[in-house]
Amino acid sequence: MKYKIITFLVIFLIFLKPGFAQNPASVPVNHPVYNYFDRMETLGHLTRLLDGVRPYSRSKVANALKELSKKRTDLTAIDVRKLDEFLLDFRFELSQDKKHALIPENQNWYSTLASLKNLQKDFSRALDQYFPEEENHLFIWEDSTNNFYLDYEQVFTMDIRSDKLSRNANEQSYMARGTLNNDFAYQVKVSLQGVRGDDGYRESDPIIKSGFSQESEDGDVVFTDRTGGELAWHTKYMDVHFAHQEISWGHGESGKLILSNFPEQYPYFQVSREWSWGKFTAMHGKLQSFQSDTLADETRIFPDKWVAAHRLEIAPFSNFTFGINEVFIYGNRYADWAYLIPFNFYRAVQHKLRDRDNATISLDFEYIPINRLKFYTTIFLDEMKFEKLGTNWWGNKHAIQSGLHIADPFGLSNTELRAEYSAIMPWVYTHKFKINRYESDSRSLGHWAGPNSEVIYLALQKDFHARLKGGIQFLQYKKGANTDSVNVGGNLLTGRNILGAGQEEPKETRNFLEGNLTTERRTKLYLQYEIFNDLYLSASYIWINTKDKIEEKSLNEIHLGFLFNY
Template identity: 30%
Template sequence: MQNKTKLINLILLLCMLLLHQTVYSQSPYVPLNHWAYDFLERMETKHAVRGVLNHTKPLSRKEFANYLKQLKENVDQGFVLNKVEQEQLSFLEFEFREELGKEKSQKLKYRSRIQKVKNQKTIKKFFPSLFYKNNRNFISWQDEQIKVFFDPVYRYKINYRRPDSTNKPEKAFHFTNGFQVWGYLTKYFGFFVDVRDNKEWGDQKYPLGNYTLPGLGFVRATSADFIYHDETKAYLKFGIKNFQLIYGKFKNYWGSTNTGSLLLSDYATSYDQLKFEYRHKKFKFTSIYAFLIDYHFQLEDKLQDKKYLAAHRLEVAPWDWLSIGLSETVIFKGRSFEPSYLNPVMFFRSAEHYLGSPDNMMMGLDFKFTAFKNIKVYGELLVDDLTTTKLGTGWYGNKYGFSSGVFWTEPLKLNNFDVRLEYARIRPYVYTHENELQYTHYNSALGHWMEPNSDLFTFSLKYQQTRRLSFSGSFQYLRHGANTDQKNYGGSFDEYIVPIDAYYPGFLDGAVEKNQAIVFYSSYEIIRNLFCRLSIQGNNYFKKNGKKIKTTSLSFSLGINY
């Protein structure tokens, strides 16, 4: 009994020592749309930061802080940043100051516009002391153990779309309101809550009832004039040194492709999940057990059917100039708990065979190569099903997709300029399954947003004129072999093959649809996370019947923390 008590005390002591050494290892994630991801990619491509494991997203605030420390050390040792990059680095040191250990403002070079305004003599007397106490967040509160940060979420967007068939533009409006709360509960727990309500209205008429739309979850229309939809992302993190355990509702993005990951992207709405992470300077291991909605249209309010996702991923950087990611995912339903898939180190393909092969299982491989300064080469391979003896025959059961790209920073020595070229291709029937286990959540793709039997070419340019102001432009060419009323050519997420369908479909067989899009985009940050955005887009869409539809659209938005 005494030996047992001593053993328990020893275990408790070791846990306390581990916890004592932990400093914000459980830090919340950086939202997937934050510009810090683009900055980190540029710095790695320019060799200012090396060995970055950034293809398993989202990254935590602590991970970003570690890369910023490496960047700052390299700058102190002589690596030259231009003026805009220096401003971006200073701002990010301000943004991640808790994780960098720079909580005292005198250690920071950056001074926010809010800080400058509220310190003016005429304003200082009247500025409420409750707001922007830390010069960053709208409301903040902290003591020795707890830190809580609150920010509002608002966005108003207006879009004008003019089809070539009419001189009258179609107007659409989108209003979002909500809030973000995040912080730390001691050094062991972190949390994040993001609540958003959305209303959309305009010239178009909406079908009445409850349904879903691409990229969204539950949508409700009580009038033909508008729709409502909402989304809440919320999670709690527990961390000890390199280990993380997260439970909550949020998105993931696994892979190297910029326009949409083939295996696990952020296109669908967020989903509940239990997530485990282990981080090392040379590798990162992630395991997910998630709960999805197998959506079917219903006239009345009713609990939707469930399906489940198990996924794990190992991202390794054996050298500073190369990283490789290996991933597996499996979709299953009919039972909420499957021990074989809960095992984070289980080989899912073997487990699926052991269980009788009833589930929708996929494998992914991605890489990035940054040996040459200012050039990043990357790609992905997705394997849904594969029979090697039938490779090259066009058999429908060989279901795979791939993507590749090149990212070039400062081409021809043009400061703050970036060029990107990407190509993605998905064979027919990819993501589909005979047991109605489609690779979707709320009817939106968990992988790439384009349907199977499609390819996409993208060319884009970006210019960062100042830290706050950026301009970009892109050209996209999408081709899709759609199904017809008579036959399935493997061009839909929702339709699996039946005996009358094409067993040896050629790529882009079926009714070919094409879309050419040119987009110009600008963004200006007025104060922290308050963005004014403008985009102009022209589309040439060729329908199944060969008819061409030309549209031009203009959108403007003003939003904070959106």
């Protein structure tokens, strides 16, 4: 069956005809251009951005930058400087007749490592802090509509807590990307990570996630690695992606209810089509499941697990956008043909397949009533009966997130204020079948907080300079965990059908934040400075207060970070 599916996809791609030149390569979801566009949208400088699915293509980013460049006189001086920097970073997509500034007139490539002279010149250039300046590359090749770039990224972080725990992380990444005829794009990224520090604290470092890891022989270091990449093709009818990278669907800064980059990245096949007032996206991905068995020869068995999702996003007005999403989880079989058809109504498909899968539907919207003010909401429905709505029936497995974003509040230029509230009811993301849980490798596909939780988030950020920003964040996280005796719906990995020690049958009702309640409050002060082009220093001080029914404790944490991309 899987070979038939691969053959179908190959034939499908062969018969697609390329349209006008567009670079479909994805821009990583953590790229600073996303925060910049979010601000520009709230200010009213970008309309119908259709930003519910990330990553964007490089061409989508370039087109938005082109629109902003027409409104330079409406932007603050800092916003203009950032715009000029992004315009250079996406120069090839905007103006292919302009070569990279470092490429000599008589050739089509340049490399810092090609000669000692180049190395000395580039080192001196970095110290001069030219602004604006195009992003750095170890190797550059550009020829008409074709290009190739080789990059290196180095990350160092250090965390020190007031209870004497500490950790430091080191991550090296090697990246290559390019285009052929400007319609076909490819990229690959390989990363190596190592975390030293106190046992337990180092394993919680965010760079580890839930992927493969192993300890050094002396037990002082945890090592892990990660790889990903993408093949992307722009055609007259749609964009096609076969990728292994982080994605996110929906809105929210403190977490996303629909699909987030909280789990380890997973491979997926995606088709999408965007027009002036709408966008359709369909995705089918392979998730990491649990170990179900071990054979006599010690071969470990992991059943197949899949995610099928599609989203229709429409902007009927320039200041209002809404999205409709279906995300289904299924497994213990090969990829199902019915879920591979982008326009199929998945809920009807699931009925035909005898109700074996985890069905979710979600709605979201963004509304900008006046420039500088944006409201957004996501409603996630994991189970629903109309006659039970408004009751405490256990099957009301719903989640809601609402937020507002204010740009330049109280007349403070280059400042942003954000407030968010998220409530995730008991048993959301769980399922009676283990294979259908809304997770990959035990990490939620949606919001990191998981079921039976509440998150309040406030943030104030100020750009003091195009290279320097700082702010304060407050986050309150409440979690109602299962008790030893009762399953109250507080564990992502425990479906309602799994009983606690004191239960004879599953609960028929749900009570929000029932169980062993833990409240954690985090207040964070931070600064980030781009000291040279693509070289960032960051620092933060975090106050942490945690309280449960037994004790209350307070901690302080200092974080230092270094990021260099070349």
